Amino acid sequence: MKQFYEVFSKPEFRKLEDSIHKGVHIDGYSISQCNFRTPATACRFGDESWVLVGDSYAGVFHNALKEILEQQGRGLIVLTGEQDPFVSSDIWFGNVPSTPRMNKLRWEFIRQFKHPKTFLIVSNYYAFNHPKKKVPSKNALRDEAIEATKIRPDIAWQSYADNINKLIDLGHTVYVVYHIPLPDINVTIEFFKQLKSLKCLYPKFENQYHTGHCKRAHEYAKKLDSYLKDRPGLHKIYPTEVLCKNGQTRIIGPTGGLYHGGGHLSYFGAKMVLEELIFNNKK
Incomplete structure (x- = not known):
């Protein structure tokens, strides 16, 4: 039981x-957490051959x-920030105005790479x-991205696709994880409710499904496909292939609950997507 509480102790990202x-x-300010670091001070592990880029869904x-x-x-470099998907440096989302600055710094950092790397890019496409679009602030004491004007969604989609294509043009390999379906249930609560009812100490769970937004995930996949065309060096990863069945979302897998916090995957869910769609079945 303790190992599961540790996995779900706080958001995975x-x-x-x-x-x-x-x-x-x-x-x-100084931090030890890998999320939200400036790219120049990013967490770096092993041979740094992989680069993880995106928002909290990454x-x-x-x-x-x-x-x-x-x-x-092998190892990786972490370039993630909450609500900071990999778009142009004049677009931002939600209530975190760091995205333009983050993406400007990301590109400055990426352009310094001397050898091709493998990128894993993930986003919350609902955003x-x-x-x-950021606009110059009238108040010099405020971040210029705080003042903004709404723009058309297609501008964000195109910007995202353009950034991915730029990476490939530079010789990098890119894996893009498509929309992760949102379950219509608090998976963490449901998982622990079931866990407490089991007798064995280290149970193997059965695959369990619940109503969810698989249809929306498929729609977002078509949307992204309309901007991001197939080409060498690009690998499209569709989480619906392992998380959806007959229109329902898989909420619990053999190792445990697959989500933790809305549409965010848990450690178990993230590992399943990686193992089943990227590392055990390279495309």
């Missing part, structure tokens, strides 16, 4: 840390990806419905 090599938060892959790569003698 905030767990990975490097207290030895501390970094600088995008807002300027952050859930921190630990699972790091572990899989370590087993293969692309409400993009904003």
